[in-house]
Amino acid sequence: MTPLRSIKAELVGKPCDAIDTPALVIDLDAMKRNLVRMSEFAKKHGIGWRPHAKMHKSAALAKVQMKAGAVGVCVQKTAEAEIMVAGGVHDVYISNQVIAPRKLARVAALSGRLTALGGQLAIAVDSHEGVTRLAKAMLDARGGRGVGSVINVFVEIVVGQGRCGVEPGPAVLNLALEIRKHPALRFAGLQGYHGKAQHLRTAQARRDAIASAIEAVVLSRTLLESQGLKVGLITGAGTGTMLLEAASGVYGELQAGSFLFMDADYAQNEPEAAQPQFEHALFVKTQVTSTHAGHVVCDAGHKSHAIDSGLPRVHTFEGEARLEYANGGDEHGIVRAPDGNQHLPALGRTLWLIPGHCDPTVNLHDVMIGVSGGLRKGVVERIIAVDARGALT
Amino acid sequence: MTPLRSIKAELVGKPCDAIDTPALVIDLDAMKRNLVRMSEFAKKHGIGWRPHAKMHKSAALAKVQMKAGAVGVCVQKTAEAEIMVAGGVHDVYISNQVIAPRKLARVAALSGRLTALGGQLAIAVDSHEGVTRLAKAMLDARGGRGVGSVINVFVEIVVGQGRCGVEPGPAVLNLALEIRKHPALRFAGLQGYHGKAQHLRTAQARRDAIASAIEAVVLSRTLLESQGLKVGLITGAGTGTMLLEAASGVYGELQAGSFLFMDADYAQNEPEAAQPQFEHALFVKTQVTSTHAGHVVCDAGHKSHAIDSGLPRVHTFEGEARLEYANGGDEHGIVRAPDGNQHLPALGRTLWLIPGHCDPTVNLHDVMIGVSGGLRKGVVERIIAVDARGALT
Numbered sequence: 001m002t003p004l005r006s007i008k009a010e011l012v013g014k015p016c017d018a019i020d021t022p023a024l025v026i027d028l029d030a031m032k033r034n035l036v037r038m039s040e041f042a043k044k045h046g047i048g049w050r051p052h053a054k055m056h057k058s059a060a061l062a063k064v065q066m067k068a069g070a071v072g073v074c075v076q077k078t079a080e081a082e083i084m085v086a087g088g089v090h091d092v093y094i095s096n097q098v099i100a101p102r103k104l105a106r107v108a109a110l111s112g113r114l115t116a117l118g119g120q121l122a123i124a125v126d127s128h129e130g131v132t133r134l135a136k137a138m139l140d141a142r143g144g145r146g147v148g149s150v151i152n153v154f155v156e157i158v159v160g161q162g163r164c165g166v167e168p169g170p171a172v173l174n175l176a177l178e179i180r181k182h183p184a185l186r187f188a189g190l191q192g193y194h195g196k197a198q199h200l201r202t203a204q205a206r207r208d209a210i211a212s213a214i215e216a217v218v219l220s221r222t223l224l225e226s227q228g229l230k231v232g233l234i235t236g237a238g239t240g241t242m243l244l245e246a247a248s249g250v251y252g253e254l255q256a257g258s259f260l261f262m263d264a265d266y267a268q269n270e271p272e273a274a275q276p277q278f279e280h281a282l283f284v285k286t287q288v289t290s291t292h293a294g295h296v297v298c299d300a301g302h303k304s305h306a307i308d309s310g311l312p313r314v315h316t317f318e319g320e321a322r323l324e325y326a327n328g329g330d331e332h333g334i335v336r337a338p339d340g341n342q343h344l345p346a347l348g349r350t351l352w353l354i355p356g357h358c359d360p361t362v363n364l365h366d367v368m369i370g371v372s373g374g375l376r377k378g379v380v381e382r383i384i385a386v387d388a389r390g391a392l393t
Numbered sequence: 394m395t396p397l398r399s400i401k402a403e404l405v406g407k408p409c410d411a412i413d414t415p416a417l418v419i420d421l422d423a424m425k426r427n428l429v430r431m432s433e434f435a436k437k438h439g440i441g442w443r444p445h446a447k448m449h450k451s452a453a454l455a456k457v458q459m460k461a462g463a464v465g466v467c468v469q470k471t472a473e474a475e476i477m478v479a480g481g482v483h484d485v486y487i488s489n490q491v492i493a494p495r496k497l498a499r500v501a502a503l504s505g506r507l508t509a510l511g512g513q514l515a516i517a518v519d520s521h522e523g524v525t526r527l528a529k530a531m532l533d534a535r536g537g538r539g540v541g542s543v544i545n546v547f548v549e550i551v552v553g554q555g556r557c558g559v560e561p562g563p564a565v566l567n568l569a570l571e572i573r574k575h576p577a578l579r580f581a582g583l584q585g586y587h588g589k590a591q592h593l594r595t596a597q598a599r600r601d602a603i604a605s606a607i608e609a610v611v612l613s614r615t616l617l618e619s620q621g622l623k624v625g626l627i628t629g630a631g632t633g634t635m636l637l638e639a640a641s642g643v644y645g646e647l648q649a650g651s652f653l654f655m656d657a658d659y660a661q662n663e664p665e666a667a668q669p670q671f672e673h674a675l676f677v678k679t680q681v682t683s684t685h686a687g688h689v690v691c692d693a694g695h696k697s698h699a700i701d702s703g704l705p706r707v708h709t710f711e712g713e714a715r716l717e718y719a720n721g722g723d724e725h726g727i728v729r730a731p732d733g734n735q736h737l738p739a740l741g742r743t744l745w746l747i748p749g750h751c752d753p754t755v756n757l758h759d760v761m762i763g764v765s766g767g768l769r770k771g772v773v774e775r776i777i778a779v780d781a782r783g784a785l786t
Contacts, residue, residue: 020495020786054723076724096724097682097690099741102413126683129740163721164683164690195722289490290519290557297490297557302701303756304785308720327701328556329588330447330752331469331489347522348492359723363696363757366783390759390782392697393413 008367011380016371019380021287021350022300024365028372028381030281031260037276038259039069045246050074050093050235052257055359057388058368059087061260066091074255078103079391081110081121087387090119093235095191095255097126097156097164103393104133107151108141108184115149122152124191126166131178131185138184152188153179154235157220159192159213168216173223180229189233192217193255198240199309203270210244217250239266243275263358265309282361282368283315283375284353286333291347294336298351301331305353306360312353317376325353363389401760404773409764412773414680414743415693417758421765421774423674424653430669431652432462438639443467443486443628445650448752450781451761452480454653459484467648471496472784474503474514480780483512488584488628488648490519490549490557496786497530500544501577505534508542515545517584519559524571524578531577545581546572547628550613552585552606561609562616569622582626585610586648591633592702596663603637610643632659636668656751658702675754675761676708676768677746679726684740687729691744694724698746699753705746710769718746756782 011018019025042049053062053073062073062084072091075081081092092114098107111121125131134153142148155175158165166172172190179187197209213236221231232252237245239258245251258266261282271277286300305312307327314323314335321343326334335351337343345351352375355361362368365386371378404411412418435442446455446466455466455477465484468474474485485507491497504514518524527546535541548568551558559565565583572580590602606629614624630638632651638644651659654675664670679693698705700720707716707728714736719727728744730736738744745768748754755761758779764771 020493022785099682100413100680127740162688163725163727287493289492295555302699303753306695308695308700308723330701330756332556334556347520360696363723364783365785390757392415392758 008369008383011369012382014380016285016375016378016380019285019369021285022304023285024362024368025283025285025352025375026261026368026370026384027281027283027375028370029374030279034260034262034278034281035065035068037278038256041246041276042069042254047246047251048253050253050255051260052095052255053080053084053089053388055257056260056362057386057391058384059084059089059387060384062087062089065260071253074257075388077391077393078106078110079393080388082106083388083391085110085114085119090114090117092119093122093152093154095124095154095193095235097124097130099130099133101133101137104137105140107134108137111138111149111151112141120152122154122188124154124156125175125179126156126164128175128178131175131182135182135185138182142184148184150184150186153185154189154191155179155187156191156193157216159194159216159236160197160209161193161195163195168220169223172220173227173229176224176229187229189231189235189252190217190220191235193236193238194241195238198238199265199269200240201269203272206241206269207244210241214245214248214250239278240269243272247274258358261358263309263361264313264354264356280315280354282355282358284312284355284361286351286353288335288345288347288349288351291344294341296335296344297328298333298335299331300333300353301329302327303330303364305355306357306364308360309357312355315352315354315375323351362386365389401762401776404762405775407773409678409768409771409773412678412762414678415697416678417755417761418676418678418745418768419654419761419763419777420674420676420768421763422767423672427653427655427671427674428458428461430671434639434669435462435647440639440644441646443646443648444653445488445648446477446482446781447473448650449653449755449761450779450784451777452477452482452780453777455480455482458653464646467650468781470784470786471499471503472786473781475499476781476784478503478507478512483507483510485512486515486545486547486628488517488547488586490517490523492523492526494526494530497526498533500527501530501534504531504542504544513545515547515581517547517549518568518572519549519557521568521571524568524575528575528578531575535577541577543577543579546578547582547584547626548572548580549584549586550609552587552609552629553590553602554586554588556588561613565613566616566620566622569617573622580622582624582628582645583610583613584628586629586631587634588631591631592658592662593633594662596665599634599662600637603634607638607641607643632671633662636665651751654751656702656754657706657747657749673708673747675748675751677705677748677754679744679746681728681738681740681742681744684737687734689728689737690721691726691728692724693726693746694722695720696723696757698748699750699757701753702750705748708745708747708768716744755779758782
């Protein structure tokens with residue numbers, strides 16, 4: 001039973017008022033402006049951009065980005081890669097480690113499929129075991145058919161995130177040499193992604209973190225080149241630091257994804273003057289369902305938006321009083337008026353929340369409702385499926 | 394494209410090793426023991442149990458619970474109610490406020506449908522506007538057809554949660570009188586649900602909170618009865634406090650839902666001796682994908698489990714060293730070994746996480762994989778769809 005989906009398809013052409021709450025809404029005008037800013041930024045720095053589809057999980061939005069100049073997409077999961085390819089995206093980078101043989105068989109099959117389509121697949125590794133398992137899967141996928149597809153392999157380097165990667169220097173060289181032993185693998189370059197740096201609040205802290213990441217990457221590249229290994233591409237960067245990676249002259253592709261929607265968390269970063277100023281384009285439409293002397297309750301809780309990077313902010317339209325959102329559980333939000341209780345919204349009033357973190361928020365929804373002409377007076381232009389929602393494996 | 398779903402259907406009859414990670418897995422043996430404990434507990438106290446389907450969002454599990462003695466289900470959303478009814482559950486209580494006229498039209502239509510099926514629908518209210526809007530929707534649904542369905546209406550009372558409800562006493566009476574004016578509404582009783590009390594860690598703090606809730610409920614009931622209004626049923630309670638509501642002699646139905654799966658958060662409560670000891674029955678199966686000197690990385694981040702009530706715990710099998718889970722972002726978990734790094738699991742090793750909070754964790758997944766015979770040596774018995782996943786409106 002999916003009555004919701006059919007209702008949502010009927011929304012196209014209708015005013016925003018027709019959107020039932022809670023719902024995930026994209027301000028398409030703001031999104032398009034963010035796209036233009038990103039495209040101009042990448043052009044100015046002469047750098048490729050391969051936005052992370054783990055954020056929007058939508059093949060349609062991936063294709064909108066590629067039309068605007070993106071070279072392809074990053075994903076984190078094999079299933080996301082499969083769904084992107086099924087949706088017509090033919091240049092995909094799994095920027096993560098895949099270890100399970102069953103999943104590696106899927107990776108190899110997808111690589112074959114993309115090669116047949118004239119596209120390409122890439123993947124990250126950070127262990128010898130990961131490389132040999134990948135090589136075996138690629139070989140198995142060839143069966144008796146002689147030459148098969150070749151997958152691009154990036155060595156992920158430890159750059160300060162404290163998560164995946166191999167230590168800069170000799171370990172990188174060893175892994176690159178291991179990759180080169182396998183005819184179905186092509187050593188494509190290095191990944192130096194510093195996720196934590198994205199959310200450091202001061203510009204100086206982010207500069208320090210990325211300077212150290214760049215040092216690790218350059219040290220490794222220099223060593224590899226001294227041994228005659230060509231480092232084709234260095235990839236990394238998120239929305240919080242991409243100015244620094246882009247300006248480094250070292251990185252060749254940016255993975256930033258959040259710029260498209262901008263969330264409340266990124267908006268808390270002290271801005272860098274030279275970084276494009278992205279707008280909030282992703283909102284949860286919600287409604288007041290219960291009113292009280294000191295607070296009201298709205299119908300969006302943390303099943304409507306992720307709270308890993310903080311609670312959502314209530315969007316303030318010009319001339320309106322500020323409202324504050326507090327956690328009310330899975331299905332409720334508590335809204336207070338710091339400017340005085342006379343500003344509390346009435347029963348039935350619509351509020352628009354800016355999610356704390358766009359990636360896991362999008363992952364809670366089956367569709368995103370694209371609106372043009374503004375949130376209040378706009379019209380529903382399109383319904384965008386979150387194709388890879390829940391695609392975890 | 395849903396290759397995942399077809400893969401999952403093929404899992405039935407296969408060993409747990411065949412489950413790709415990350416995946417949501419139910420230990421069906423533990424779940425069944427929890428069900429028996431709940432059923433016996435309710436019988437002992439002579440109280441009805443109407444478990445919250447907002448937790449498992451599965452019509453199949455709702456029916457398993459009703460077979461074990463549950464009187465029906467609670468839900469929080471109109472869409473959840475619709476999905477439960479479509480799945481064959483015919484006694485549904487929307488324990489929440491619904492205000493939007495379009496949604497109330499759906500509520501009224503569902504009430505008519507359930508009446509025709511010999512079932513019944515109930516809903517909570519906490520405002521006059523809510524009552525009159527509901528009455529109008531019920532009237533509109535009758536059209537020119539004379540007598541239509543009647544919906545059961547509960548007045549939600551403020552009992553300490555600080556969210557929805559009307560103040561105990563005269564406000565409750567006024568709302569009950571308003572309900573009685575409308576022929577399509579039946580005043581069914583009171584809801585006194587204290588969500589915050591569920592998670593108070595000491596038994597004494599929970600006793601104090603629920604004593605105060607019961608006082609508010611009894612005060613209101615006494616006033617209503619003094620005015621000749623029959624209070625048919627008092628409903629409330631969650632897994633953390635249900636012993637107290639059940640023993641009160643005041644509550645007639647328990648809404649507790651989490652007992653079925655038990656999460657890491659509830660397990661932190663100081664136990665009450667007389668409360669059934671529920672077992673963890675819900676797990677996220679995950680795999681080590683990257684290994685390092687002081688930590689390993691697994692493939693389950695907060696897109697696999699909710700973290701609103703704390704991070705998941707790594708399940709420790711007998712004789713194994715304890716492992717600790719730290720947040721690694723959307724798709725990764727950082728696992729450390731407090732008993733010494735020699736206990737860090739190897740690349741490819743399977744780990745089982747106990748989610749911090751089961752409700753929003755289930756809501757991240759399309760299916761739950763039911764296993765019997767234990768997590769490690771068991772066999773996949775059934776795939777349970779999360780029917781109401783993302784059913785927000």
